[in-house]
Amino acid sequence: MIYLDTAASYPILPEVKKSLLDAFENCYANSASSHLLGESALTKVNKVRELLADEIGAFPSEIVFTSGATESNNVAFKSLLLNDESLSHKKHIVISSIEHKCIFAICDYFQKLGYEISLVEPDVNGVITVENVKAAIREDTALVSIMHVNNELGTINPIAEIGEHCFSKGIIFHSDAAQSFCKTEIDVDDMNIDVMSFSAHKVGGPKGIGAVYIRDLRKRSLQPVIHGAGQEDGLRGGTVAAPLIIGFGKAIELFPQVYNYFISEDPKSYFFKKLQENEIEHSINGYGSTLPHILSLSLPNTNVTLLVRDNESSLCLAQGSACSSKEIEASHVLTSLGLLREQAEHTFRISFTHEVTKQDIDFLVTAIKKAAY
Numbered sequence: 001m002i003y004l005d006t007a008a009s010y011p012i013l014p015e016v017k018k019s020l021l022d023a024f025e026n027c028y029a030n031s032a033s034s035h036l037l038g039e040s041a042l043t044k045v046n047k048v049r050e051l052l053a054d055e056i057g058a059f060p061s062e063i064v065f066t067s068g069a070t071e072s073n074n075v076a077f078k079s080l081l082l083n084d085e086s087l088s089h090k091k092h093i094v095i096s097s098i099e100h101k102c103i104f105a106i107c108d109y110f111q112k113l114g115y116e117i118s119l120v121e122p123d124v125n126g127v128i129t130v131e132n133v134k135a136a137i138r139e140d141t142a143l144v145s146i147m148h149v150n151n152e153l154g155t156i157n158p159i160a161e162i163g164e165h166c167f168s169k170g171i172i173f174h175s176d177a178a179q180s181f182c183k184t185e186i187d188v189d190d191m192n193i194d195v196m197s198f199s200a201h202k203v204g205g206p207k208g209i210g211a212v213y214i215r216d217l218r219k220r221s222l223q224p225v226i227h228g229a230g231q232e233d234g235l236r237g238g239t240v241a242a243p244l245i246i247g248f249g250k251a252i253e254l255f256p257q258v259y260n261y262f263i264s265e266d267p268k269s270y271f272f273k274k275l276q277e278n279e280i281e282h283s284i285n286g287y288g289s290t291l292p293h294i295l296s297l298s299l300p301n302t303n304v305t306l307l308v309r310d311n312e313s314s315l316c317l318a319q320g321s322a323c324s325s326k327e328i329e330a331s332h333v334l335t336s337l338g339l340l341r342e343q344a345e346h347t348f349r350i351s352f353t354h355e356v357t358k359q360d361i362d363f364l365v366t367a368i369k370k371a372a373y
């Protein structure tokens, strides 16, 4: 099976699997317990907290472990907006029209609480520009949330510029870094980021674990999102998932090297070359600065149903939409870019593993060629 859906979930790295097995076997104590095994679990959890903080130029005290980026996005919005009295008169949120679906769901909830939401559309390259964000900001904007890397296009948004503008206006800036973490440079100070979301399973770690960075967490008055026994600075109750966090730590340690391999191998360029050599009509959605493992490809002269059906047991492809590839409706990212429903139906999101070979890419190109009208 050729797996081409790493933006939805990256295969677990073998070393991560080993560290998980070891942690499940030996690190079973509750990290809140005051005995030796509990303290050992706490030390290990806090080492990963330090590692993550180091990776993004933050303090360990500013990191809260969650179940993944969806929960981190929830914590980001709810912990900050539902408790900070200084913001209670500000009821406007700016997001982009190409955010992950969970951001829209969170905004629907805030709309019910009386907030107004402005959507910033991408430019023709699939990028959210600082100019467009500036135009959407109002006197009563409480929060701007723009993802770092788009999960369908692989485009990198200029979050440092957006962060600088938000900082100058005193607006909280959140960025969903589920797709960019450990793949491209992040420095929360240089980028003026106040809140940022991460997920382990996008970097070869286990599912069910992630984190949120909150600047000056301990100095803020924050609304707990899961009321519990005080874990994670009281923001997110529940026994801390030490084994999963240890696995996440291993992934953070190793994934940047894995990703450097992508950069050196550049599978995307080889794929484009092969498409051209085989005279396959195609267009790419999202230009300019993009990550080397993700691409959105429209194939107007390809019988997509045939391509998917004939290769069901050999290719794992995401069609039209990102994390919910079973959806039949056109993805909101593609329609934001101006694609019509039919064009979106002829579009695939391809995201390689670091183990993809030239033979795999040749197989994919041949499969596409075979499915031509």
Ligand SMILES: Cc1ncc(COP(=O)(O)O)c(C=O)c1O
Residues within 6 Å of the ligand: 007, 008, 067, 068, 069, 070, 071, 100, 102, 147, 149, 150, 151, 176, 178, 179, 198, 199, 200, 201, 210, 323
């Ligand atoms: C940009 C983005 N945000 C959030 C998520 C959700 O992440 P998780 O599965 O960790 O909740 C994903 C992936 O599904 C994503 O690509």
